[in-house]
Amino acid sequence: MRAAEAAALPLDLSINGLVMHDPAGRVLLDVADLSVRAGKSLGICGPSGAGKSTLLHALSGLRRATSGQILWGEHDVQAMTPSQSAAFRARYTGMIFQDFLLFDELSALDNAGLGAWFRPRGERAKPRSKAGAILRDLSVPQTARSVASFSGGERQRVGVARALASDALILLADEPTASLHRAAAEKLGDDLVALSRSGGATLITVSHDEALLARMDRVIRLENGKIVAGDAHV
Numbered sequence: 079m080r081a082a083e084a085a086a087l088p089l090d091l092s093i094n095g096l097v098m099h100d101p102a103g104r105v106l107l108d109v110a111d112l113s114v115r116a117g118k119s120l121g122i123c124g125p126s127g128a129g130k131s132t133l134l135h136a137l138s139g140l141r142r143a144t145s146g147q148i149l150w151g152e153h154d155v156q157a158m159t160p161s162q163s164a165a166f167r168a169r170y171t172g173m174i175f176q177d178f179l180l181f182d183e184l185s186a187l188d189n190a191g192l193g194a195w196f197r198p199r200g201e202r203a204k205p206r207s208k209a210g211a212i213l214r215d216l217s218v219p220q221t222a223r224s225v226a227s228f229s230g231g232e233r234q235r236v237g238v239a240r241a242l243a244s245d246a247l248i249l250l251a252d253e254p255t256a257s258l259h260r261a262a263a264e265k266l267g268d269d270l271v272a273l274s275r276s277g278g279a280t281l282i283t284v285s286h287d288e289a290l291l292a293r294m295d296r297v298i299r300l301e302n303g304k305i306v307a308g309d310a311h312v
């Protein structure tokens with residue numbers, strides 16, 4: 079059993095009446111109802127500016143809505159203090175960012191092992207050995223050189239490895255295949271889905287990549303902050 083499973087129940091996602099405005103009062107998100115069962119995958123697509131990244135950030139508690147709830151199990155990430163929210167992200171979430179957010183001066187292994195260090199003591203698997211295994215699964219060169227010299231696609235795979243190596247129950251990915259050519263994108267999509275499934279994680283991914291979206295259990299389409307197509311219950 080994974081350490082996280084001993085300490086945490088599966089976290090079903092439930093969004094109720096979520097509304098977010100920008101400082102000028104424009105509606106950025108208006109999601110009445112969305113649910114995802116623990117261990118399932120949800121794709122989010124839609125045009126540029128639809129609010130996809132904003133929703134992903136709200137799901138992790140990084141962005142605060144104007145009103146409404148985002149429940150992961152019994153944890154309402156929108157009702158947390160900043161320090162509770164940071165602790166929730168460290169314990170439960172692995173995030174794959176559009177711009178990777180790697181530490182340029184560190185190696186692939188050091189970057190990929192980082193997420194696990196933020197977990198509570200006692201819930202850390204062996205971060206470096208786990209990170210090394212995932213980097214191998216994702217075919218990332220494991221040299222001592224810093225990731226500053228890596229290609230865009232290699233950096234993207236290191237970002238994915240970091241999220242997977244933290245054994246998170248919730249994986250939130252923003253365009254995880256965007257920097258890759260078709261064959262590499264397909265392999266990373268396969269690996270991401272297979273590794274998140276084998277770890278029992280819930281995967282929520284924003285993407286324009288039709289092949290990646292086709293691998294998700296469900297896909298919703300956002301336009302102007304609202305769900306305009308797709309089944310809101312996975």
Ligand SMILES: Nc1ncnc2c1ncn2[C@@H]1O[C@H](COP(=O)(O)OP(=O)(O)OP(=O)(O)O)[C@@H](O)[C@H]1O
Nearest residue numbers: 100101106124125126127128129130131132133284
């Ligand atoms: N803090 C903010 N203040 C004002 N407007 C914001 C803020 N954050 C986001 N927006 C606006 O909200 C809208 C949604 O942005 P978001 O990045 O979520 O879109 P997206 O669907 O992820 O787009 P893309 O596919 O281009 O990444 C955009 O019009 C953006 O300019």
